[in-house]
Amino acid sequence: WNKRVEMQAAVQKYVTHSISSTINLPNDVSLDEVSNIYLESWKQGTKGITVYRDGSRAGVLVSADEKKDAVLENSEFRETKAPSRPKRLDAKVVRFQNKKEKWIAVVGLLNGRPYEIFTGKTEDVFNMPAAVEYGWIIKNKREDGSSQYDFQYEDKEGYKVTMGGLSRSFDKEFWNYAKLISGVLRHGMPLHYVVDLIGKMNLYDENINTWKSGVVRALKTFIANGTTVSDHTCGECGDEGLVYEEGCLKCVSCGYSKCG
Numbered sequence: 001w002n003k004r005v006e007m008q009a010a011v012q013k014y015v016t017h018s019i020s021s022t023i024n025l026p027n028d029v030s031l032d033e034v035s036n037i038y039l040e041s042w043k044q045g046t047k048g049i050t051v052y053r054d055g056s057r058a059g060v061l062v063s064a065d066e067k068k069d070a071v072l073e074n075s076e077f078r079e080t081k082a083p084s085r086p087k088r089l090d091a092k093v094v095r096f097q098n099k100k101e102k103w104i105a106v107v108g109l110l111n112g113r114p115y116e117i118f119t120g121k122t123e124d125v126f127n128m129p130a131a132v133e134y135g136w137i138i139k140n141k142r143e144d145g146s147s148q149y150d151f152q153y154e155d156k157e158g159y160k161v162t163m164g165g166l167s168r169s170f171d172k173e174f175w176n177y178a179k180l181i182s183g184v185l186r187h188g189m190p191l192h193y194v195v196d197l198i199g200k201m202n203l204y205d206e207n208i209n210t211w212k213s214g215v216v217r218a219l220k221t222f223i224a225n226g227t228t229v230s231d232h233t234c235g236e237c238g239d240e241g242l243v244y245e246e247g248c249l250k251c252v253s254c255g256y257s258k259c260g
Helices: 002-012 031-044 064-074 172-186 191-199 206-220
Strands: 021-025 049-053 088-098 101-110 113-121 134-141 147-154 160-163 242-245 248-251
Touching: 002 031, 021 031, 031 049, 088 206, 101 134, 101 206, 113 172, 113 206, 172 191, 172 206, 191 206
Parallel strands: 021 049
Antiparallel strands: 088 101, 088 134, 101 113, 134 147, 147 160, 242 248
């Protein structure tokens, strides 16, 4: 600020009328420093100078960080950063039947919430014992830099068994769709919206539509009881008061329940 005052004093000698300038200072500037600016300006013979401290007036001298925060606060959209994935995730194995076909989903959980999903027909998966309900999904790096996802579980004798290559165990097309859905999950979209999004996907291939139904069934089991749904109506009484209960939509008015 010293140079600003000196420059103003030097220029003022050559103008007919007085000139003024504004000095912007950070919020933590001291009272003595502000006083020194005015005193030095008087000594230099300037006729007008203004000092603003960051935050001293609403709408004046708002820092770049504060502007960014204000934009985010007033925006209807929120950008989210997915939580970092640990090397090993807890996993839940969900088995179900869809049109007489046996399906399986391995859902990776971060703090109890679905973070990623692998799913397909049971016959396409490595020979996983039917009694296995829980385990871990372990992410490893290959030499070429690509990722490999392995499934590990504890057998009845307490030994950990690792089954390599979840990524090669399911149909490639199912795998690619699952990667997209996993991306939505880890960025925090509420689960009942994820389920609606998947359910409304327009897919022409019958196999993919069957797979889609499987993913919906698997994820519904993780929706918290009591979660309200505003864009569905009861198929029995037409009321909009629907809530999730044990993975099924239930009407609070008439008790009608719909699963699957």
